[in-house]
Amino acid sequence: MITEEKKKPGMYESVQKQFDRAADIMGLDNNIRRILSTTNTEIIVHFPVKMDDGSVEIFTGYRVQHNNALGPYKGGLRYHPEVDINAAKALATWMTWKTSLAGLPYGGGKGGVQLNPKQYSQAELERITRRFTYALGDNIGPEYDIPAPDVNTNAQMMAWIADTYMSTKAPSERSKYMHVVTGKPVGSGGLEGRDRSTGFGVVVTIREWAKLRNISLEGKKYIVQGFGNVGQWASVFMKESGAILVGVQDATGTIYNENGIDPEALITYTAGNNGGVKDFPHAPEVDGSDFFAFDCDIVIPAALGNQITEENAPRIKAQLIAEGANGPTTPEADVILNEKGIDLIPDILCNSGGVIGSYYEWLQNRNGEIWTLEDVIGRLQQKLEISFASVVKVAEEHNTDWRTAAYIQAIKRIELAYKQRGVFP
Numbered sequence: 001m002i003t004e005e006k007k008k009p010g011m012y013e014s015v016q017k018q019f020d021r022a023a024d025i026m027g028l029d030n031n032i033r034r035i036l037s038t039t040n041t042e043i044i045v046h047f048p049v050k051m052d053d054g055s056v057e058i059f060t061g062y063r064v065q066h067n068n069a070l071g072p073y074k075g076g077l078r079y080h081p082e083v084d085i086n087a088a089k090a091l092a093t094w095m096t097w098k099t100s101l102a103g104l105p106y107g108g109g110k111g112g113v114q115l116n117p118k119q120y121s122q123a124e125l126e127r128i129t130r131r132f133t134y135a136l137g138d139n140i141g142p143e144y145d146i147p148a149p150d151v152n153t154n155a156q157m158m159a160w161i162a163d164t165y166m167s168t169k170a171p172s173e174r175s176k177y178m179h180v181v182t183g184k185p186v187g188s189g190g191l192e193g194r195d196r197s198t199g200f201g202v203v204v205t206i207r208e209w210a211k212l213r214n215i216s217l218e219g220k221k222y223i224v225q226g227f228g229n230v231g232q233w234a235s236v237f238m239k240e241s242g243a244i245l246v247g248v249q250d251a252t253g254t255i256y257n258e259n260g261i262d263p264e265a266l267i268t269y270t271a272g273n274n275g276g277v278k279d280f281p282h283a284p285e286v287d288g289s290d291f292f293a294f295d296c297d298i299v300i301p302a303a304l305g306n307q308i309t310e311e312n313a314p315r316i317k318a319q320l321i322a323e324g325a326n327g328p329t330t331p332e333a334d335v336i337l338n339e340k341g342i343d344l345i346p347d348i349l350c351n352s353g354g355v356i357g358s359y360y361e362w363l364q365n366r367n368g369e370i371w372t373l374e375d376v377i378g379r380l381q382q383k384l385e386i387s388f389a390s391v392v393k394v395a396e397e398h399n400t401d402w403r404t405a406a407y408i409q410a411i412k413r414i415e416l417a418y419k420q421r422g423v424f425p
């Protein structure tokens with residue numbers, strides 16, 4: 001099991017350092033720099049929920065809206081004991097860069113509730129989600145701030161959010177509010193393919209990397225940290241590319257098999273009673289304290305932030321780190337990885353397939369359309385290939401790493417919007 005985010009350097013520090021580096025290199029206008037170094041709104045709500053045993057528990061929920069220069073705030077909701085205002089600020093800020101880099105008409109927001117979902121029944125989670133939505137009130141909205149799934153939240157919860165939010169509106173108006181949240185089940189306005197869009201996007205960027213480096217993914221060994229929505233779907237698409245999954249770490253344990261672990265068999269296993277990779281019969285459990293140093297070609301962190309640090313980065317043997325998670329690598333580790341010549345596809349590019357899928361769901365609801373899986377996958381792939389190429393180009397132009405290039409590209413779009421509108425006195 002990996003150590004908790006809270007005990008590590010803050011993710012907000014990391015995202016600000018990454019931003020500062022890009023702002024310095026691109027010579028960002030100082031006023032725009034000040035605006036983008038600050039969040040627009042930070043919402044903390046405390047709300048009571050009745051538990052199954054009749055007692056009442058008070059929960060704390062967060063929604064941070066970082067910037068909306070390009071459009072409504074967009075980003076997920078996380079249910080985790082480590083969710084706090086700083087985590088929400090960092091994750092919201094990453095969303096601003098991610099949506100801008102992807103060329104979407106969105107800004108960045110993120111939030112969640114501080115809780116361990118494993119401690120609650122499904123009925124309690126439903127009441128928590130509905131009460132949280134009610135507490136947020138019109139701080140969210142289909143043209144204002146649009147949540148989506150993140151760690152420990154899923155399509156079912158998004159359906160409860162949509163239902164609760166819509167129920168606060170006049171009956172004749174309700175259907176206009178379906179796009180208040182994305183990542184819903186397909187039967188409730190959700191998009192075919194949103195479930196796999198983040199993991200698929202991770203693999204599209206890995207394929208683009210392989211093309212760029214003239215490498216075949218056939219037989220390449222990779223490890224995944226986090227085997228939830230992102231880790232599972234990334235593994236499914238890596239298998240399609242011929243790559244071999246050799247190690248997986250999640251909240252329950254770490255497994256390794258140099259001859260390969262079948263992603264589909266592992267998904268079936270984790271969906272069962274176990275809920276995690278521990279005791280998977282086809283791969284022995286191993287000591288995961290130096291997980292990232294396992295023998296492999298590609299590392300896909302797809303769990304929490306601040307996992308690749310200055311302590312473990314020197315021992316990484318892989319050629320590529322593809323950041324499925326948000327903020328898995330600290331700025332100090334970035335320096336080490338660059339020195340070692342390890343390629344890194346940054347989170348705001350690598351996992352942007354999720355929010356791009358959400359954008360398609362939002363458009364589908366807003367325009368009264370039904371998109372097919374083929375539409376979604378095809379458009380997603382095309383968009384990600386364009387983003388990847390733009391990051392490589394900017395990196396060459398500025399002679400910098402891909403993370404900084406991705407930031408420069410993202411910030412440029414927002415800078416232009418501010419300059420064109422003339423917000424300065």
Ligand SMILES: NC(=O)C1=CN([C@@H]2O[C@H](COP(=O)(O)OP(=O)(O)OC[C@H]3O[C@@H](n4cnc5c(N)ncnc54)[C@H](O)[C@@H]3O)[C@@H](O)[C@H]2O)C=CC1
Nearest residue numbers: 002151152198226227228229230250251303325326351354
């Ligand atoms: N779901 C989405 O569409 C997107 C998710 N992301 C990011 O991807 C990452 C994973 O998100 P999801 O797959 O959606 O979450 P999830 O809740 O489906 O899965 C999370 C995985 O991380 C593991 N994990 C959680 N705490 C852990 C711990 N203390 N030690 C070891 N493993 C732990 C869990 O066991 C689980 O396998 C997060 O960083 C999230 O912000 C990024 C873009 C979009």
Ligand SMILES: O=C(O)CCC(=O)C(=O)O
Nearest residue numbers: 075076148150354355358
């Ligand atoms: O789908 C979305 O709107 C956002 C997903 C998300 O939270 C993320 O990209 O980190």
